[in-house]
Amino acid sequence: MPQTTVSYSSPIGLEGQIASATYNVIRGTLQELLNGMNTNLPFGRAVVTGDNPRKLILPGATGQQFRGITVINDSWGIDEMSYLAGENIGFPVGSPVDVLTWGDINVWVETAVNIGDMATFRHTPEADPLDVLGRFSNTPSANHDPVPNGRFVTGTTGAGIAVLNLGGF
Known part of the structure; x- marks a missing residue:
């Protein structure tokens, strides 16, 4: 059977995976942005500026400067x-x-x-294991700050993977 359609986006993704072949801006090595944490910085998480503007960390308090979302990179793995x-x-x-x-x-x-829906990112942990720093929701609260110009492009019926658009919905 011949292929009759072509999709520009993957049907399912991983945290931090680019979701479409449309215009994307990724900052990183050329801007010398570094992991400022004392542990590995996970993919697909909101990151903020640490004490040094070149060092990115997971959010730890409300009002920190949102810098973007970490992009999955097959160059970095662990044993x-x-x-x-x-x-x-x-x-x-x-x-x-x-x-x-x-x-x-x-x-x-x-x-x-x-x-x-508007997007928010978690900056304060809770007891639930799904409530991890830098992960996302659609509700501003005492534990979440808004993602500047962030909107969800796909929906979910519960916790899971969704596509978030930064800047150009």
């Missing part, structure tokens, strides 16, 4: 022993970090979202 020990797969300490500042990216949402 199986570290993964089984619970270490995050992501950008190693002190390494260059790639962040999406404009475009569509797959992110993990903590709750159901609808197409067109």
